[in-house]
Amino acid sequence: MGNSDSQPSAERRTGVDRRRRTWLALITGNWSPRRRAPRRRRDAGFAAVDWHDARWLGVAVLILLLSLGDAFLTLTLINRGATELNPAMVPLLGGTARAFAAWKLGLTGGGVVLLTLLVRVRVFGAYPAGSLLYAVLGIYIALVGYEFWLLDHSPL
Numbered sequence: 001m002g003n004s005d006s007q008p009s010a011e012r013r014t015g016v017d018r019r020r021r022t023w024l025a026l027i028t029g030n031w032s033p034r035r036r037a038p039r040r041r042r043d044a045g046f047a048a049v050d051w052h053d054a055r056w057l058g059v060a061v062l063i064l065l066l067s068l069g070d071a072f073l074t075l076t077l078i079n080r081g082a083t084e085l086n087p088a089m090v091p092l093l094g095g096t097a098r099a100f101a102a103w104k105l106g107l108t109g110g111g112v113v114l115l116t117l118l119v120r121v122r123v124f125g126a127y128p129a130g131s132l133l134y135a136v137l138g139i140y141i142a143l144v145g146y147e148f149w150l151l152d153h154s155p156l
Contacts, residue, residue: 056119059133060112066140067108071101073147080154111136 074084075097084090092103112133119130 056116056130056133059137060116063112063133063137063140064105064109066137066144067105068101069144070140070147071104073144073151075100077147077150077154080151082150082154 074089078084078093084093089100089104092100115129115133115136119128119133121129123129123132
């Protein structure tokens with residue numbers, strides 16, 4: 001910014017630029033979060049915040065637990081003669097059960113982390129991305145329920 005004569009003012013900042021110490025900022029922000037919401041209205045989309053609401057942790061943990069249950073139930077059903085309907089997961093079934101579960105949890109966890117970071121962003125201009133986390137949770141609840149139903153009604 002310039003002064004009243006439209007001439008640039010001299011740099012007044014001194015010391016180390018705090019933005020260059022990323023790891024220290026992450027650790028410090030974990031114990032004493034300062035930014036719980038965006039500072040400006042225009043930052044309401046994707047804004048860096050130090051603190052997320054606890055409900056997102058609960059939703060994320062539930063999604064990951066249900067994903068783990070889904071992996072276990074999928075492998076159990078496949079051992080009983082079922083087939084995987086998700087074409088993205090079919091190639092992962094060729095390896096070991098541990099590899100399948102690790103890939104499944106890794107992919108689900110990556111998506112959950114991304115959605116949690118974007119929880120305040122509006123999707124399609126109307127819906128907060130947090131609603132997608134609830135949708136994923138609902139889909140996993142339905143999927144695991146369906147897999148339990150399949151286990152109950154399988155011929156073995």
